[in-house]
Amino acid sequence: MLYSTIELIMEGRLARLTMNRPDSMNAMDDTMMGELADAFESLSSNDEVQVLIINGAGRTFSAGGDIKKMIDPNAPMDIEKVMINVSRLAKALYELPQITIAAIHGSAAGLGFSLALGCDVIIAEENSKLAMNFIGIGLVPDGAGHFFLKERIGVPQAKQLIWSGEVMRAETAKEKGLIDQIVPDGSVSQASDALAQQFLSAPIAAMLASKKILHEQKIGELENVLRMESEQQVAMRKTKDHLEGINAFVGKRKPAFVGE
Template sequence: MYTTVELKKEGRLARLTLNRPTSMNAMDDVMMKELADVFEELKSDTTVQVLIIQGAGRAFSAGGDIKAMLDPDSPMDIGKVMVDVSRLAKALYTLPQITMAVVHGAAAGLGFSVVLGCDIVIAEENSKLAMNFIGIGLVPDGAGHFFLKERVGVPQAKNLIWSGKVMNGSEALSKGLIDEVVAEGKAAEYGEAYAQKLLASPIASMIASKHILHTQNIAELENVLKMESEAQVAMRKTADHMEGIQAFVEKRKPVFTGK
C-alpha cells in the first residue's frame, strides 16, 4: 500500500519504518504524503496503543530530500508539499497512541521535527540530531518551531534553529530534546523493551493524559503550521536558499548574502 514507509501492527503495538534506506530515508514528496496518510489512518485506530517510529538502514532520516528539490524534471511543488507536511505534523501530535521515536544515525531537518513530535525519544549516543534547515536558507517545518518550543522553550528553540547545531545523544539529552540515550546499536532493542513496559502499564490513563495536555495546544500548532508553510514558500524563492542547496550538492561552504 505504501512505497516509502512500512506500517506493521501486532495487537496493541504498531511499528512504522521510514523505508528509503538508499537515501538515508530522506523525505521526498511521496514520503511526506505517505507519512501524513499513515498518521491519519492511525488516528482512527484505537486498538493500537503504542507506536514505534524508526528508520531502515543507516539512519532515522536525513530530512527533506535536497536532490529532489533540485530535480529539473519533477520539481517539488512546495505549496502542495507543505500541505502534506502540515497534515503529518498535526496528525502525529494528536495521535491516540503513545508515540516513540527510536533513533540511530542522522535525524535531521524534517526528520528531527518528526522525532521531536513523539511522546518518547530514544537515541543512540552517536546519533546526529539537528534542526539544520538554516544550512539551506529555510525555516523549520513539520511543526519544528512548535515541537522545539514544547520541549525546550523559546530562547533555546531560537538558538537551535539559528545555529543548526548537530548534536550527539548525550548533548541532545542534556538540552532536554530527547528522553533516553543508549549505546550504539542498542536503540531498537531498548525501544522494544520500553514498548512492552508501556503495554504492561495502565496505558489508557496515560493516553487520556496525553489527550488532555495536547488538546490545549492545537490552535497554536495550527497557527505555527500555517506560518511555517507561508515562510517556507517565501524562503524557497530566496537567493540564499538556492545557494544553500547548490553548495550542499557541490560539497562546498555556502556564501550567503541575506537575500
Template sequence: MYSTIELKTEGRLARLTLNRPTAMNAMDDVMMKELADAFEALKSDNDVQVLIIQGEGRAFSAGGDIKKMVDPDSPMDIGKVMVDVSRLAKALYELPQITIATIHGAAAGLGFSMALGCDVIVAEENSKLAMNFIGIGLVPDGAGHFFLKERIGIPQAKQLIWSGEVMNAEAAKDKGLVDQVVPDGAIGQAAEALAQKFLSAPIAAMLASKKILHEQKIAELENVLRMESEMQVAMRQTEDHLEGIKAFVEKRKPEFKGK
C-alpha cells in the first residue's frame, strides 16, 4: 500500500516506520504524501490507542530530501509538497492515539518537526536533533514553529530556529525537547516498554485529556501551517536559499547575503 513507509497494527498498538533507509529516511514528496495519508487513516481508527513512530536503518529522519529539491529531472513542486506537509502535521496533532517518537541517529528539519508533534519523545543518547532549516535559508515547516512553541515557549523557539543548533539527546532533554533518554541501541526496547505501560493504564481517560488540550489549539495550528506554507514558498525563491542548497551539495560553507 505504501512505498516509503510501513504501518503495522498489533491489537491496540500500531507502528509506523519511515522506510527509506538508504536516504536516512529523508522525506521526498512521496513520503510526505504517504505520511499524511497514514495519519489521516489513523484519525478514524478507534481500535488503535498507541502509535510508535520509528525510522528504519541508521536514522529516524534526516528531514526533507535536499537532493530531491535540486534534482532537475524530477523537481519537487513546493506548493504541492506544502499541502501534504500541512496535512501531515495537522492529522498527527489530531490523532486519537498516544504517539511516541523513537529517535536514533538523526532527527533533523521536517523529521524533527514530526517528532516534536508526538506526545512523547524518546531518544538514544548519541542521536542528533536539529531544527536546521536555517542552514539552507528556509523556515521550519511541518508545524515546527507551533510544536516548538508548545514545548519550550516563543523566546527559546526563536533561538533554536535561528541557530539551527545540533543537539545530542541530553542537551535536547535539558531544553524540554525530549522526554526520555536511553542508551544507544535501546530505543526499540524502551518504546515497547512505554507503549505497554500506556496500554495497561486507563488510557481512555488519558486520550480524553489529550483531546481536551489539543482541541483548543487547532485554529492556531491551522494558521501556523498556512503561514509556514506561504513563507516557505517565498523563501524558496530567495538568493540565500539557492546559495544554501548549492553549498550543501558542494559540501562548503554558504555565503549568505540576506536576500
C-alpha cells in the first residue's frame, strides 16, 4: 500500500514505520491518522513480521495532533471522523501480533506520546521532551492516552500527568515509569535496531504469546476508553477553553481559560 504521510518498510521479520511529515514535526493531520490506522491493521494479519520499530522523520518523533489543521478555515478537520481513525490506530496498535518499539528523538507530545505509550518498549534520547499536553489546548488525551497511562503508571499518577500537562525530559519520564530506556542523543536508531535484533534472536514466539495473553483480556476496557475519549473530545472541541487554547498556541501567547 502506498502512503503519503508515513513509510512502512519490511525487512524480513522486522518492519519499520516512519511518520513522515518532517516539515510539520510529524504532527498528525487527518491523513496521517488514517494511514497509521491502515498500516497497523495491515500488520495485524502479517505472520512474517515479528518486530515493529516506530520512529519519526526529521528532527522529532511527533509533535502530536496538527493544531494548525484544527483551525484551518479552508479544510477544517472533522473531529468525529478524526476520532474514528484515532480510535482505529490505537486499538490496532495495542492488538498488534508484533513486539513494538517506539524510538523517540526530539519530542513526543499529545497524540504522539499516546502512540509511543501504546508500544511495548519505549526508547528515548536523553534530551527528548515528552508530554501528555492536551490540557494546554483544553482537550482530553486521545489515542487511548488514558488507557496507556493507566497501564504504565496507575490512575493517581495518570491524573496528575494529564492535569498538569508536564513537559518531561527523558530522565524524569523514566523515573515515572513512562519510558524504558534512555540513550544518548543521536543514537536512538542504533539502539532500537539493536533491541530489535535482540528480540529476533530470542524465543520470540513465546514472548508474543505472552503479549497476546496479557493484552487480550484488556481489549474490552480499551474499547470503552476509546469510546469515552471520542465522546469527550468531540464535546471539548466545542468549549470556549479549547478555542482559547488553540488560538493562544498559534498566537504564541499564554491562554486565559474561563472553565467553559
